[in-house]
Amino acid sequence: MLTLHGFSASNYYNIVKHCLLYKGVEFTENLVYPGAPELLAVSPAGKVPALTTANGTALSESSVLVEYIEDAYPQTPLLPADPEQRALVRQVMKVAELYLELAGRRLLPAVLANAPVADGVKEEVRATLDKGAASLARLAAFSPWVCGADMTLADIYLRYALAMPKLVGPSQLQWDVLQAVPGLAEWDARMAEEAVSKQVDADQQANMTEFMEYVSAAIQRGK
Ligand SMILES: N[C@@H](CCC(=O)N[C@@H](CS)C(=O)NCC(=O)O)C(=O)O
Structure with missing residues (x-):
């Protein structure tokens, strides 16, 4: 197993x-x-x-x-059979990881631990997030899933990559990724209604107190 x-x-x-x-x-x-x-x-x-x-x-x-x-x-399957369609799915995954998740993550210490943000970092993060949102707007079909009629790895990867800009955007940048990409908010709500999403979200909530204790302990240790 x-x-x-x-x-x-x-x-x-x-x-x-x-x-x-x-x-x-x-x-x-x-x-x-x-x-x-x-x-x-x-x-x-x-x-x-x-x-x-x-x-x-x-x-x-x-x-x-x-x-x-x-x-x-x-x-x-979560990838299409056709090589070009598979590549398109992977392209969305890469955009979600590089320009949305990793960019937003730079501001996570500010949200979780109220850590100071160095000069210029918010501008850099916002520029990368803008690139990610614009890329997504060009790539995503939302018909109803990101790459078309079938749910793929792009839907799953994007859902959880988006957690970071959704968390840091409003409080750190006065910016909402769900408003920046047409159709994204509706797709996000649709994804949240999936039975698997509900199970994952419930488990996430159940872990949150322990995770925040872990974060506090790590801050105390200076990590
Ligand atoms: N590129 C990695 C990123 C994973 C990642 O950053 N995980 C976080 C938890 S959400 C982590 O382990 N952080 C601790 C660290 O970066 O040392 C992946 O795709 O799995």
């Missing part, structure tokens, strides 16, 4: 968990936070999530994990 390592408050963890649940792949969850020595054994950069395969191989990086799951468990 597969083991998913990490914690439910993590948006990257939830990308992989959503895929496993959607495809009906059996897995167990191993609750572990960054900084734990046992995480380094399965994730070389010490990041969440990691996955131990049924053969005992440890893998990390959320995009690698969802591609592995798609390859190893092709039932209920």
